[in-house]
Amino acid sequence: MADKLSKEEIKKIFDSFDTNGNGKLSYSEIENTVLRTYPQFNNKKKVIMRAYKEADASKSGYIEIGEFGLLLDSLNHFYELYEIFQKIDIDNDGRINFDDFKKGRKVLKLTEFSDAELKKEFEKIDLNNGGLILFDEFCEYAVKRNLVKQVH
Template sequence: MASKLSNEELKKIFDNFDNNGNGKLSYSEIESTVLRTYPEFSSRKKVIMRAYKQADASKNGYIEIGEFGIFLDALNHFYELYEIFQKIDKDQDGRINFDDFKKGRKVLKLIDLSEVELKAEFDKIDLNHGGLILFDEFCNYAIKRNIAAQVH
């Protein structure tokens, strides 16, 4: 996405996000601009936050022009992962339980696993051992397995 934009195009988009003109984007500026431009993200704020955190390479709490392309690419990538997450999260409660995971095994290309192997895979993803896979946990797993590329 962003990798296909010229520096001039990227700067123009960045300036649209930079509401106060200080040359750096706070999370608030990013969230408000994304939600204004793409209202469908109102139920996907986790995606915006995840992309923001990934793009903030300097860890200064802002996205600067050099990080902005990373942000746009991450926003697109995490949106795709959220769509996959939603396909598996059958009751749409923002969490994947083991039953959801079993039913979503085809989406994850895990159809050859036995139930015991599937449970072990679920437990590997459930980093906090809460019995549920949260979006952040799913993202960590999906990135390691390159899930978005396999599904599309």
């Protein structure tokens, strides 16, 4: 997405996010602008937060112009991952339990896994050992497997 935009276009979009004009974007500015401008992100604040954390390479708590292209790309990438996550989260509670995971094995391209292998894979993804896969855990897994490109 961002790699297809010129520097001038990126700066113009950045300025539309920078509501206080200080040359850096807070999470609040990003969230407000994304939700106002892109209605498909409603009810997907997890996506916005994940993209914000990914793009904050300096760990300053702000997105600066040099990080903004990564923010735009990350919003797109994590939106796609969230769409996959929702296909697997059958009861739509924002978490994937093992039954959801088994039913979603086709979406994840894990059809060759036995139930025992699938359980091991589930446990590898469940980083906090809570018995459920949260969106952040799913993202870690999906990035390692390059899942977006496999599914599309």
